Amino acid sequence: MKFEVGSALSIAAILFTVIVVAAMLIWVERRLLGLWQERLGPNRVGPFGLLQVVADMIKIFTKEDWVPPFADRFSFLLAPPIIMVVILLSFSVIPFAPGVGVIDSDIGVLFVLAMASLGAYSVMLGGLSSNNKYALLGSLRAAAQMVSYEVFMGISLLGVVALAGTFNLREIVLSQADGWYILPQCVGFLIFVIAGVAESHRLPFDIPEAEQEIVAGYHTEYSGMKFGMFFVGEYLGVVLVSSLIVVLFFGGWLGPAFLPPIVWFVLKASVFVAFFVLLRAAIPRPRYDQLMNYGWLFLLPLSLLNLLLTGAFVLWQEGM
Amino acid sequence: MTLLFYSAGAIALIATLSVILSSNVVHALVYLIISLLSVAVIFFALGAPFAAMLEAIVYAGAIMVLFLFVMMMLNLGQATEDEERAWMQPSLWIGPGLLSGILLLLFVSTLLTHDVTLAPVEVSVRDISLLLFGPWLLAVELASMLLLAGLIAAYHLAKK
Numbered sequence: 001m002k003f004e005v006g007s008a009l010s011i012a013a014i015l016f017t018v019i020v021v022a023a024m025l026i027w028v029e030r031r032l033l034g035l036w037q038e039r040l041g042p043n044r045v046g047p048f049g050l051l052q053v054v055a056d057m058i059k060i061f062t063k064e065d066w067v068p069p070f071a072d073r074f075s076f077l078l079a080p081p082i083i084m085v086v087i088l089l090s091f092s093v094i095p096f097a098p099g100v101g102v103i104d105s106d107i108g109v110l111f112v113l114a115m116a117s118l119g120a121y122s123v124m125l126g127g128l129s130s131n132n133k134y135a136l137l138g139s140l141r142a143a144a145q146m147v148s149y150e151v152f153m154g155i156s157l158l159g160v161v162a163l164a165g166t167f168n169l170r171e172i173v174l175s176q177a178d179g180w181y182i183l184p185q186c187v188g189f190l191i192f193v194i195a196g197v198a199e200s201h202r203l204p205f206d207i208p209e210a211e212q213e214i215v216a217g218y219h220t221e222y223s224g225m226k227f228g229m230f231f232v233g234e235y236l237g238v239v240l241v242s243s244l245i246v247v248l249f250f251g252g253w254l255g256p257a258f259l260p261p262i263v264w265f266v267l268k269a270s271v272f273v274a275f276f277v278l279l280r281a282a283i284p285r286p287r288y289d290q291l292m293n294y295g296w297l298f299l300l301p302l303s304l305l306n307l308l309l310t311g312a313f314v315l316w317q318e319g320m
Numbered sequence: 321m322t323l324l325f326y327s328a329g330a331i332a333l334i335a336t337l338s339v340i341l342s343s344n345v346v347h348a349l350v351y352l353i354i355s356l357l358s359v360a361v362i363f364f365a366l367g368a369p370f371a372a373m374l375e376a377i378v379y380a381g382a383i384m385v386l387f388l389f390v391m392m393m394l395n396l397g398q399a400t401e402d403e404e405r406a407w408m409q410p411s412l413w414i415g416p417g418l419l420s421g422i423l424l425l426l427f428v429s430t431l432l433t434h435d436v437t438l439a440p441v442e443v444s445v446r447d448i449s450l451l452l453f454g455p456w457l458l459a460v461e462l463a464s465m466l467l468l469a470g471l472i473a474a475y476h477l478a479k480k
Binding site for chain 2: 113121136139
């Protein structure tokens, strides 16, 4: 069996790696947070606390799997898998290295955006079906936040698409051989990172699950592996946004030849995963209305302006 | 691709029927989303990946989210479900059923008299953009003006 784009081996390897990495991130995040907050973090189970993840998994799988009697069973059971499925599907268009990927799609960027917009249902249905006021408040916030930030996320990507002239993520990487898009598209990059944090509702934008205000937001009523799916889905989202940043703005697997391409990809993506954790450790949570105002009144005009200037630049370059 | 087309079509039919039959509004919405997604798959099978993605992003991803958003704020409970069930009387099915039956007859007769074969032609994103910003530029501009008018109206209404 050959290791190429779309081969069964490639698909299985990517699926396995992505899920294991997302699970390991639970430990990585806690250790990194400990480092930045001058404490130790989980270091008891196994070497460096590495087996903490295994212990957590055993705990979460053996917990009582409980559906509240007042919940709407159909939507309650449907909500957690949605986030896992849509994010894992998004990984199918990510080009990890030459020959490593699931599909080479000409609509790659659009596919990721479509899946991101479907991800909102997980949070909304989860909160709505719980029949709990805190869960409902959380999912209302999540819905507004995700729908709004999806817009800026899409528009900030279009600058890169205009420069590369394609929606195909692999071709976008290849077109960065003479220079990464981080330089011409630094504004788009900043908007994308902010929107990416908001889309994966990670701290500091974890307003849908703000513990201090609304218990745990949309997953208040969830326990066991159903909660676990929301949890792992969040980390999968972190990995996905980091991979997208690398692919779109930092030249994907491209790098000096002394390291294999896949190593470059993993290294670059790890930097952004660590950055996500640092954000959590460093920045306090804004208020809900601040987040919405910031998005619509600042990020939207800025991203439109960025798109306009990029378009003008592309036209000017073609005219030369 | 033919298998994909027919299976997606079957899912769309079943899901749409469930939208009408389900008395719980949230369940009906979930079925509607499934129906829209299967229509997206149909577009894909017919060789229009761009239209498929737009269907998923705009209809399933944005408009339906707003529907669900409104639904959340309405606080619909058991009472609405009972009301819905009461409305679902067999006598109500006669009129729409008859009309749909006539439509189906017309549709089938058209299919039989005309030579229609499923021959998907792949339409790439580039082709669509060239068409939109070439021959159809005026229509695109008019649509954008309409959207702008809607945007300003929404702003005005929200400000009051």
